[in-house]
Amino acid sequence: MADTEQFDPQAAAQRLMSMTGLEAMQLLVKGQHGAPSIAKTLGFTLAEVEEGKAVFIGEPSDRVLNPLGIVHGGFALTLIDSCTGCAAHTTLPAGVGYTTIETKVNFVRAITPATGPVRAEGRVVARGRTIITAEGTLTDSKGKLLAHGTSTLMVLRPEARG
Numbered sequence: 001m002a003d004t005e006q007f008d009p010q011a012a013a014q015r016l017m018s019m020t021g022l023e024a025m026q027l028l029v030k031g032q033h034g035a036p037s038i039a040k041t042l043g044f045t046l047a048e049v050e051e052g053k054a055v056f057i058g059e060p061s062d063r064v065l066n067p068l069g070i071v072h073g074g075f076a077l078t079l080i081d082s083c084t085g086c087a088a089h090t091t092l093p094a095g096v097g098y099t100t101i102e103t104k105v106n107f108v109r110a111i112t113p114a115t116g117p118v119r120a121e122g123r124v125v126a127r128g129r130t131i132i133t134a135e136g137t138l139t140d141s142k143g144k145l146l147a148h149g150t151s152t153l154m155v156l157r158p159e160a161r162g
Contacts, residue, residue, distance in 0.1 A: 015033070017095055020092065020093055021089035021090045021092035022050075022090040025089060028049075029046050029048060039056075039082075042075060042078055043058060043059045043060075043064070044057060044079055045057055045058075046086065047119075049087075049090055052087055052090060052124035052127075053087050053090065053123050053124070054084075054086035054087040054089075054090060054121075055120065055121045057118070057120075058120065059117055060113050060116075061113050070111065071110075071112060071113070071115070075111065076118075076138050077149070079118070079120035079136075080122070080137075080138060080147060080148075080151070081100055081136075082120065083121055083122030083136045084103065084122035084134035084136045084149070084150070084151035085098060085100055085153060087124050088122075088127070088132040088151075090124075091124055091127050091132065096155060097156040098156055099153065099156060100151055100152070102151065103149060103150070103151040104149050104150055104151075105147050106147060106149060107147045108145050108147055109145070115140055116140065118138055118140055118141075118146060119139050119140075120136060120138045121136060121137050122134050122135070122136040122151075123135055123136075130154065130155050132152075132155060133150065133151070133152055134151050134153065135149070136150070136151065
């Protein structure tokens, strides 16, 4: 999509929902679909996907600091929520979506802009018809654990048509 074109988030969502979750996530990785606004706002990108797994790369910066000059915990929580949710999405058929019910994150180390790039990796732990659970880790470029967490996700199926 050219920078001069108007981005329609609803049309973009419909396009992705017409594909399996894995196909949709692969399209994002390849850069063939615009990044979601949250990724642009916080500075992270979807880097790799496979069935039941999603990896994001993020760049902590001055725009996500708390008043003490440390990266706000919401940055790490959002990355873990994103990688676990997208890992869940890779397991879904076309037309089926998901939403987060709960994400719990444990922060292990402080993150600052000097931390450099971070990697958020999510993996599906269990997939049922209506609930998916996934776990995620956030590490620095040396593999040191920064945060870890779990997400519970609700599968959203299209309403039955009568």
